[in-house]
Amino acid sequence: MDKTTDNQSKSFFNDVYEVVKLIPPGRVTSYGAIxxxxxxxxxxxxxxxxxxxxxxxxxxxxxxxxxxxxxxTGMDYFDKGHSMAQLLLEEGIEIENxxxxxxxxxxxxxxxxxx
DNA sequence: CTTTTGACGGGGG
DNA sequence: TCCCCCGCCAAAA
Numbered sequence: 001m002d003k004t005t006d007n008q009s010k011s012f013f014n015d016v017y018e019v020v021k022l023i024p025p026g027r028v029t030s031y032g033a034i035x036x037x038x039x040x041x042x043x044x045x046x047x048x049x050x051x052x053x054x055x056x057x058x059x060x061x062x063x064x065x066x067x068x069x070x071x072x073t074g075m076d077y078f079d080k081g082h083s084m085a086q087l088l089l090e091e092g093i094e095i096e097n098x099x100x101x102x103x104x105x106x107x108x109x110x111x112x113x114x115x
Numbered sequence: 116c117t118t119t120t121g122a123c124g125g126g127g128g
Numbered sequence: 129t130c131c132c133c134c135g136c137c138a139a140a141a
Contacts, residue, residue: 030123030124031122031123031124032123032124032125035123035124041124042123042124043123044123044124045120045121045122045123045124046121046123047122047123048121048122048123049120049121049122049123050122051122052121052122054122055122062122065122066122067122067123067124068123068124068125069124071122072122073122073123074122075122076122077122078122084122
């Protein structure tokens, strides 16, 4: 498949998906945290961008990814039958006003916890 | 090739 | 606390 000496990371997207899939249930992380884990600190936006299609894909708990404020920013991007808040609630995460309650308590930093 | 966007983050008023 | 602007960086048009 590789035509040249391509190594890991075919694309930023791929990396993001992998990390998101590693997010344990009942936990949430932020775009910036993921970006930072990928050594792309300033690419927090691209992380969310990558999730654009992830919301409909399966196996990618995009609902566990929120912004640094703990707000479910992509909630409108999810299917209405499986809204972001709904999935988080099922995982035991309290949501209030489209925002994760005790966000800090549920926060999962890949750079810290995952190693 | 250039231009725009975008589920962000942080700083300033 | 709320609102606005800037910066970062990569993909899409």
